[in-house]
Amino acid sequence: MSAVILAADGVNVSQNVGFGIIAAIMIFAALNVVTTKNVVHAALWLVVVLSGVAAQYILAAAEFVAISQVLVYIGAVMVLFLFGIMLTRAQIGKEAGLNNTGWVLGIPVGLVLFGLLAWVILDAFGDDLLPDRGPAPTVMLSDQFLGIYLIPFLAISFVLLAAAIGAIVLARKD
C-alpha cells in the first residue's frame, strides 16, 4: 500500500482491500469448518474464522471488542473446544459419519437463507458509507455497561454463574 492510497481521501481503498482479503479467508475457513472430515481440523479452521472476525472488528474500529474476541474466543473458548474434542477421542485422520444422512438438505437451505438476507440487506442499506471513525475509547464501553446496560450486565454475570455451576455439575457427575 503506497503513499498514494494512504493519501487518497473519501472511500479508503486500503481498508477495503484489507477487508476483502480477510473476508475471503473467513468465508473459505468457515466453509471448511462445516465440511472438513476431522473435528480438530474443524476447530482450527474455526480459529481462523474467529481471528478473521477479530480483524474485521479492528477494521470496524471496535478495538476492545476485537481483543476481547481474541482473549475469550481464541484463548479460552477454543481451548475449551479442543479439550472437549480430545476428551471425546478425536481420532487423527478422516473421521466417518460426521455428517447427517440428509446433509444435502442443508445446502439449499443455506443458499436460500443467504439469498434472502443479502436481498434484505442490499435493499435496506443500499450503499450508505460507513463513517471513518477512530477507535471508540474503552471508557465509552464501560460507560455503557456501567450505565444504561447495567441490568443486562449483571444478568450476564448471573448467566455465567449458572453456566459455570451447571456445566461443572454436568461434567463431574460421576
Added chain:
Amino acid sequence: MSVFLRDYLTVVWFGLAALAVGGLLLGLAALVRPSRPNYDKGIAYESGVDPVGIGWSQSQIRYYVFALLFVIFDVEAVFLFPWAANIERYGTFGLVTMLIFIVLLLDGLVYAWKRGLLRWV
C-alpha cells in the same frame, strides 16, 4: 489511514515476520537435512517398545472443568479491565457493582471448591 489502524497493521507485519522467519529457516534446513525414513522411525516413541494401546480415559474430564472455570473468569476479566482503567470515573458506584460482579463469579469457584470438584481425581 488512521494511526490506530497502522498500529494494527504493524501487528500483521509482525505475525507475517514470525511465519517468515520460521518458514525461511525451515526451508533452509530442508535444503541441508537428510531424510531417510524407515519403519521404526515412523512409529511413535514409547521408551523403545511398541506403543501400547490407544485412547485415554474420560476421567481427564477434570481438565475440562478447569478450562471452563478459566473461560468464565476470562470473561470476567474482559469486563473488569475497562472499569479498572478509569476507576475514579465511577467511584463507589462502580466499585460496588464490580464487587458484586466478582463475588457472583467467585461463587462459581467457591461452589466447585466446596463440592470438592477442584480436587484432581
Added chain:
Amino acid sequence: MTNLSDRQQLSYIASQAADARLNVELETEGMTLNIGPQHPATHGTLRIICRLDGEQVVWAEPSCGYMHRGYEKLTEVRTFPQVTTLVNRIDWLGSFANEVPFILAAEKLMEIEAPPRAQVIRTILFELSRIANVTLFLGDLGVQMGAITPVFLAFRDREYVLNLIEGATGGRFHPNFDRIGGLKDDLPKGWIDETRQTMVKLRKFCDIIDDLLFGNEIFQSRMRGIGIIPADIAKDYGLTGANLRASGVDYDLRRDQDIALSYDMADWKVWTHPDGDSWARCWVRLQETREACKIVEQLLDQIPAGPIMTKVPRIIKVPAGEAWVSTENPLGEMGYYVVSKGDLGPFRVKIRSASFNNISIVPWALKGVYVPDIITILASLYFILGDIDR
C-alpha cells in the same frame, strides 16, 4: 547398516507379540502407559506397564529381564576367584559390598577367617561403597523430583569416595579386592588421612542435600504420605534394608548377626522411621549415609597391624558343603547360598539380591497412585537393575 541376527529378530517379534497379548489384557477403558525400558525415570532398563485411569494407576506391572545377565549360571563355570570378580557387577554402585558375602561364604566353607586387619579394612571399604551407592541415590532422587542440581553435587562428592576405593583397590567400580582368607593388598600410604578428609566432605554433602531437598516444602509435599508400606506387608514381600527399616522394623544385619566384619568395634546407630512412606525411605537412607561416615571415621583409628591374608593354598579348592551368608548391603540384605562340591569353582550359587524383593512389591505399592507418584515411589524404593535381574 548391520542387521538384527535371526535369533534377535525372532526374540524381537516374539516379545512384541507378548506385549501385544499383555496389551489386550490391559486395553480396556483406561490408557496404558509404558515407562521404560528406555526411560529417564527408571535408572536403568526396568520397564513398567501401567494402566491408567486419568492420572491414576489402576494396575501396574514391572517387566524385568532387560538386564538379566545370568549370573547364577555363569558362576557354575567359573572358579572362585573368577566368581568374586564377576559378582562385583551385580549391584554396580556398591560393588565391593557384593564381594564380601560371597567371600565370607567361601571362608565359612573352608572354615578359615580373615585376619583382623583385613576384617577392619573390609568393613571400611564396605561402608565406603555404601556411601558411594547412597550418595548417588540421593542425587538421583533430586532428578526424579525435578531438581537437577543435587545430582551434580552427588557426582562431585561421590568422585572423592571412588578415588579412595580406586586408590586402595585399583578399580573405581569393580574392586575385586577380596580374596578368600583376606584381601588382595594392603592400603597404600596416606590413604587413611585422605579418607578422613573425604568423610568431612561427605557430611557436608549430606547437609547440603538436607537443605536442598529434604528441607524443601515442595519435596516434602511430594514424598510425605506417598506409597506407604506397612511393616507386615514389607516382611511378606521380603523387603530389606532401608525400605524395611523405614516401615519401623528395627532389623539390621550389620548389628543383628555376628559375622567376620568389625561393626561391633564402632559405635553407631540403626535408624528407623515409623511412617513407611517414600519420605521415610529416603530419610532413613540419608541418615544411614551419615552413620556410615561415622563408622568409617571410627574404624580408621582402630585398624590393627598385622597380615591381611591368612595362609591359603595358591590354588583354592573349597571343600564340599553348603553355606548361606548375607550382609546388609546398601540396597538391603544380599546373600549368597553357596553349594560347593570340592572343585575349583562352586557347584551352585543362589544369589539373593535385595532389589529383587524390594521391587517385587511395586505392583502392590503402585495401585491407585498418580502418575507422578509412580516416579516418587520407584525412586524411593531404590532398585538397581543388575540387582533385580542379576
Added chain:
Amino acid sequence: MGLVDRGRMPAPLTKLFNMSRSYSLWVYQWGLACCAIEMGAAFGSPRYDVMRLGVIPLPASPRQADFVCISGTVTDKMAPAVRRLWEQMPEPKYAISMGSCANCGGPYWDSYSVTKGVDQIIPIDVYIPGCPPRPEALLEGVVLLQQRIKNEDMAAKWRGDEFTTQQATRERERVAAAPAIAAPARPDREPIVVGGGPIE
C-alpha cells in the same frame, strides 16, 4: 530434496556444518548397566563435565538426540529396543559403544542371555574399552568422535554409508590388508552364537 546427498554442498559450508555438528552433540539419557553410571559421572560430575565439549545431555527422547552412548550390557531382550531407539533418532546420528559388554559381551561373553556386542545391532562409531571405562576414557571417546565428525564426508554420511570418514576408510584397508589378526581374534563374533539355547 537435500543438496548434500547430491553432493552440491560447497566445501567451506561443509566444514562449517561439520564443526557445528561436532560441537553440538545432544546425547539422550539412556543407561544400561554399570557403565551407565560412569557415563553419568562423565555427564554429571563437575570433575569431568562433558558439557564443556558441547555434549549436552538435555534431551530425554531420541527424537532430539544426535548421538547415543550404548553404556553397558545389551541383553537379547533389550536388543530390539536398542535397535528401535537407534532407528528413532533423526539423521545424522552417531553411536559410541562404551565398555566391554557393549563392545562384545565382556564378562558375560558366555552368558545365554547377553548379546555379544552391540555392533551386531547398530553401527558403532567409537569403541571405548574398559569395565567400566573411566569417565576420562569416555571423554577421550567423545573427542575422537568429534575429530571424526570434523573431517567427515557429509555426502557419505547423508547417504548412510557405513564408513564416512577418511580414518574409517584407511582403517578398513588396513584391516583388510592384515586379516590374520582379526580372524582368530574373536571367533565368537559370528552372529550364530548369541547366548545359550539347546544343542540341536
Added chain:
Amino acid sequence: MIQLAIEIPYWAQSVLRVLGGLVAVLLPAGTIVYLFLFKMMSFMQSRLGPMEAGPYGSLQLVAEVGKWMQKEDLAPDAADKSIFKIAPLVVLLSTFLLVVVIPFGPDALFTNFEVGIFYGLAVASVSVLGILIAGWASANKYSLLGGLRAAGQLIAYELPMVLATLGVVIQAGSMNLQQIVVAQNTGEIFGFGGVGNPYILTQFIGFVIFMIAVQAELTQAPFDMPIAESELVSGYMTEYSGFRFLIFFIAEFATAGVFALIASVLFLGGWGIPFDWFGWDTIDSVDNWMNLAGPLIMFTKMLVLTFIIMWVRFSFPRFREDQLQTFAWKVLIPLALANTALTAILKVAF
C-alpha cells in the same frame, strides 16, 4: 512514533519495526540460553558449561543452530502431519505478537495501543492452542498427556497473571503500557517522588503473583510437570525433532524474555528513569537519548528477572500436577482478586 512517521515513509518504518522486533525476540532468547541455561546452570553445579566451541563456548549457540538445521525432520506416521508441522509456528507467532506492545523508549516503540496490556494478555493466551495441538497431533501418549497438562497449567496460571495486572491498571488508570511507564516514573509514593513509583513497591503482591504465574506459563521448574523428563519424556515436545524442536526451544526462551520485559514494564518502571532526575515532566519532554538508553535499561531489567526465574528453576523440585492446579485455583486467584479489590478500594478512597 509520530515524529518517526513524519520522517520516514511508512514501509520503511514497518521494516525497521520488524527488524527491531526480531532483535527484541531473538536477542533475549539467545542471551538467556547461553548465559543462564548453559553457563549459570553449570556454575550453580560447580561446573563450567560449554568451553570448547569458541572461547568459553561463546560460539555454542552458533553450533546449535547449525546442527539443528542439519537434523532430519521427523513426523511419526500416525501423526496428523499438517497440524504437527504448524504447531511450533503457532507458538512462535504468539511470542512475536507479544513483543509488539512493549515500549522501549519514549519514541522507540512498535505500537501504542490504548489497550496495550490487555492485548498482550490476549495474544499470550494463543500459545496454549499451539501446545495443545502439538500434543494431540503427535499421536503419542506422552505428548498427549504432556499437551493436556501443559494446556491445563497454562490456562490455570493465565488467570492470576491477568488479575495481577489489574492492580497495575487500576493504579496507572490506563491500559496503555507507555502511560503505565510514565505513571511509574512520574508518580510518587506518599508524597516522596525520589524514585518515582515503580509498582513493585505498591503492588508487591501483584508482582509476586505475576512472577509465579510467569514461571508457570514458561513451564519452568517447579512448574515443569508438563515437560517433566522423568514422567512424560519431554511432554508435548517428545516427538519433535530437528528444526521444529528448535523453534519450540527458541519460543520457550524468547517468551521468557518477553514476559520478563512486560513484567519490568508493569512493575519495574519499564524503560524509564524517574523523570524529575532530569527535570522532565511529561513524556514529550523526555530527551531523545532515552530512545537509546531505554532499550538498554529494559534489557538489564529483563536479565535480572530472568535470572530469578532460572535461579528458581535450578533450585527447586517440581510440583505435582494436582498441587499445581490447587495452588493456582485456591491460592493465587483468590489472592489476586483480593489484591485487585484492595487496590480498587484504596484508589477510590484516596
Added chain:
Amino acid sequence: MPEKPKVPGLFKGLGVTFGILKDTVVNGANTVQYPHEKEAPPIRSRGVIALHEDNCTACMLCARSCPDWCIYIEGHKQLAPARRAGGKPRQVNHLDRFDIDYALCMYCGICVEVCPFDALFWSPEYEYSEPKIADLLHDKEKLGEWMETVPEAPELEAGAQKK
C-alpha cells in the same frame, strides 16, 4: 500439599545454589578440562595391562585363569645361551604371540595376579579408544609399549606386613 510452601525451606535451597554459584565464580569449578589437562589416576588403577616380554615364559597360566578367555598365547621352544659360562644352552619357550583382547577383557586383574614370573603389570593409562573394534586387540608389541607407563607399586600404610 500445604497450600503455600513455608518460606524457609525454599529459600534455603536458593541459598545453597547461589552459594555454589558464587563459589564457582570465585574459586573456579573443580573441573579437569580433559583434552587440555589430564588428571593422573591412582597408582593401582587398572587401566591397561602391560607385558614385560622377556619375563614371559608362555606358561599359559594367565590365559588359563582369565575368566573371559581373552588372552591368546602362542610360543615355541628354542635354545637360549647358558646361564653361567660353560653350561649347556637351556631350552626355553619363546613367545610368538601374546594378544589381549581389550574389547573382551573385564579388567579383573586375575592374569596379573597369577603370573608367576612378573611378566604382566597394570598401567593406569586409559586412552586407547578405537573406531574399529579389531584394533582393541593389542598384540605383544603394543602390550610391550605400555611398559613405560607402569608406575612403581605404592608403599604401604602403617601397620602393613609384607608376607
Added chain:
Amino acid sequence: MAPLSDATDTEEQPLALPGDGLREGIIEDLRRRIGEGVVDTHITANDDLWIRVQTGAWRQTAVALKAAGFTHFSFISGLDWMPSPFGKGEEDPTAEPKEPDTEIRQGVTGGETRFQVFARLVDLDRHVGVTIKADVPDEPFAVDSWSMVFAGANWHERECHEMFGIGFNGHPDLRNMYLPTDFEGYPLRKDFPLLARMIKPWPGIVDVEPMPVQPDVTDDGTAGEGSASDEPGAARGESEADAEPATSKGDE
C-alpha cells in the same frame, strides 16, 4: 508431618548369637506343627539350620513357620544336583577326555530326587533364619506355591519356574519374567549348555610347539622351568608358585 521416630536403642539389642538350643526348639516346634512333614534336619554349630520337609508338606511348612514367627520371607529357589555333563569347556582336547561323573549327590539333609526347591525364612525378632528344602518329584514336576502365604514368593517362584522349569501349584501366573519370550530351555539346569563356551576354542590350551628334538638336550634340569609340558595347568601352577615365590609386585 509424622514425628520422626528416633532409632530404638541399639545397646539393649541381644548381640549374643541365638544359640543352637534355640534352633533345636525351632525344630521341635515345627515337628509339633507338621508332624511327619519334617524329613531331615541339619544344624551347623552356632551358625545355621536346615530342615528338609516332604514335598506334600511344603506349603504347610510355610504356614507353620510363619505362625512360629518366621514372618520375613527371604527367597525361594531350586537346586539341580546332577553334575554338569559339559563341564567348563576348559578341557584340553589333546588330553584324553575325563569320564564325566553323572552320579547325583544331594547336599546337606540329603534327598531323593535330582531337583530340590529350597527357601529361606527369617525371624526378625529372634534374629534367626532357617533354610527349608523339599524334593521335587519328576511326576508331577511341581510343588505347592507359597505365593498365598508369602506375597513375595510370587516373583521368586516365577523365576524358579523360568530357570528350572519347576511348576508351582496354585501360583497366580507363572509367566516368564527374564528371558525373551522365544527362549527355549531352562538355563539353570545343569544340562543346559553355554554355547559360546562350546564353540570358542579355549585359549588356555597349551600352544607351544615342542622343539625339533636334539640329542644333546635330553635331561636338562633347567628345561622344566616354565616349559609347557602337558601336566594340568593347576598342578604346574602350584609347582611354579613353590619354585618361584612371587616377588616385588606386592599383590600377593
Added chain:
Amino acid sequence: MLAVNFLLLGAALFAIGVYGVIARRNAVMVLMSIELILNAVSLNLVAFSLMTGAVDGQVFALYVIAIAAAEVGVGLAMVLMIYRNRKTIALDELSEMKG
C-alpha cells in the same frame, strides 16, 4: 467503506453456520456451527455501532461473547456427559436411544 460489506459477510457466515447446524451430525461440530452464527450476529452489531457512532453495538457484542462462552461451556459439558454415558456423540443416534 460500505456498510453492506460487513452485513453481507455476516449474512454469509450466518448461512454457513445454519448449513452446518443442519448438516452436521457430530454434536461438537454443531456447537461450532452455532459459534459461526453468533459471530455473524456480533459482526453485524459492531457494524451497526460503527454506522450509528454509538457504542451500544460493541457493548452488545461483548455481551454476545460472554453468552457464547457460557453456551459453549454448558453445551460441551452436556456432550461430554452424554459421551461418557453412551460412548457416542452422534445426535441422531442419541435421539434413537431416547426410546
